[in-house]
Amino acid sequence: MQIKSPEFKENARIALQDVGLQKALGNLKAGFPVKRAAAVERMPEFEDLRDQARDLKNHILENLDIYLEQFESKVVENGGHVHWARTSEDACKTILDICQQVGAKTVTKGKSMVSEEVNLNEYLEKNGIEPVETDLGEYILQLREDHPSHIIAPAIHLNLEDVSEAFHKHHHRPKSDDPAVLMQEAREMLRKKFVAADVGITGANFCVAETGSTIIVTNEGNGDLTQTLPKTHIVITSIEKVVPTLEDMTLFQRLLARSATGQEFTVYNTLSTGPRREGDQDGPENFHVVLVDNGRSEMVGTELQDMLRCIRCSACMNHCPVYGAVGGHSYGWVYPGPMGSVLTPQMIGIENAGLLPNASTFCGKCESVCPVRIPLPKLMRHWRENEFEKHLSPKAVRYGISGWGFFAKRPALYRWVSRSSAWFMKKMAGKKGRINKLPLAGGWTDWRDMPAPEGQTFMDQWKQGKR
């Protein structure tokens, strides 16, 4: 996926004027956060579960190597294969090799953000293999040559008209605005693909070390068909998804659906434990797990380690007022919203993604809803510090802050600046009580008035004995 994070401001400007997008974002705001709040309300122990999940994730991350090796040996014991992919390129190559070994022409895919991260579809297409997305949202995006704008609701930026248009164009059927008809159309189209696919690729929400199982949680059932029908099932996932036991997994499942969609539980929770055994009625003959690192192991032991607790529920972006204003595509890469603003700089470099961790008011809403209590504002600040130390932040910011800091460290001088500014702005405002246009503060006065100061500073009046 082409990186457009350096154009975040321009992306955002366009997004704010996009009527269709704004309508779609309005639906998001009225949906997920309301449902989550209701689900949390119904579960008195929710806050305790968040603490437990945070602690358990911390324990896992401190013992990541042990659990990953345990997971690997269990998968092998079950007759499957584990592949370690340090980079996106490694992951794509590994998957292509497996596909070529079984002579695959088409592969079906369940929804996987890691496959977006490594840009798998493009890689397979370039090498003559047709990937077919089977999650409804992803399927729509694939028809439109579009990318996800949200990690669990990939096509959230689209409206019904857009889907209707795309289906009409690609399915060659009469245009319909009825969601039920569109759904049926997608089913019919996909059913053929499910049966024809040589390989099924899915992601994994969790990898269970004690059993060597992977699990996907979905609401459509497409994942089940993707992983049971073809002869080969490839799971592409990332190293921080490992959990010690099945019981541990259920702790995260209880938090995941509630935080994401406000469901008590997702509709399908499908475990894969190795290939089909003798006597099994279905399942793939070959089972592969590709574990992607892509910079994650570098985060272990640093301040960014907390980010690896993320279970990809999307609560942070669903509640983020910035995401809600500009949508996911503005962020310019795979992961949007607060979690993306922390992860993206790690994966594509702070020099490309510096605008993302800055695009936050630090309102703290994301942290307050995170099921594993990731201190997202603190981690965004970590990137701002990193950017500042590397002299990557814009000159205006650097000079502005050091100039301001010079005064802020000298109370007498600071008094003088405050006094002069108060006087000057009061003068500018005249009797109106506000200023419509202020030099050097166009960002403010283009959109709102600047209320005028009272005139004299508090410090001066206090010194003069006013009470």
Add this chain to the structure above:
Amino acid sequence: MPNAEHQPLVGLFVTCLADMFRPTVAFATVRLLEQAGCIVEVPEKQTCCGQPAFNSGDRKTTQDIAKMTIEAFDGYEYVVGPSGSCIGMLHYYADLFDEGDPWKARAEDLKARAFEITSFLVDKLDFDKISAQYDGTITYHDSCSGLRQLGVKQQPRKLLSKVDNLELEEMEEAETCCGFGGTFCVKYPDISNRMVSNKSEFISASGADTLVGGDLGCLLNMAGKLKREGKSVEARHVVEILAGMLDQPAIGEADADKYALAKQV
């Protein structure tokens, strides 16, 4: 109050915006503290809490300002200010220093003494003898740092409920950020504008005639938007109402004489 005899010595953290834009807010804070039986002093050596540097990633400057502020407020039993955001920043100082650094212990000590004004009155002093009157319907914006970092939510409402004639009409999404965010509003002006526009709609929809909040940054942002949109809703800091200091025109309103004239007309 814990002890009727004991008069707590409070160092007022004025905050830059109260100092420069709205001294009434600092005077009202002093009045409330004195009504609650405190002795209030204003340390000379204070400037800004350092948030602009902290949020821009300039840790060194932040540390320098933190040390200066810690020293300025040495010896005060409490440090109180009319802002959840600035007091919240004082609480972050401890994170700026490494374990074992003597400044860390001093920062922790400051954190334990530093309070936002409404939280200090309610949580620390259990004070609610508000003698003020406000003839109007207000709506309350919960500023982010106060709300989520310091847990300020019910305290201002509890105190406002003691104000004669005042009615509170809650707006939708009172807890959603107004889009100010310090330097955010000038770094990302059009996103900030969208956020404050949304806020302005919720404020109008509440039917209140006055917007009240506990942080001047947010209030300047929202008042500036309301005025630009030509709305008649006025904006005031919560302490102005609680202390009954309403002589100044509301935030961004016309000058006193004209204001009085307009009110008459």
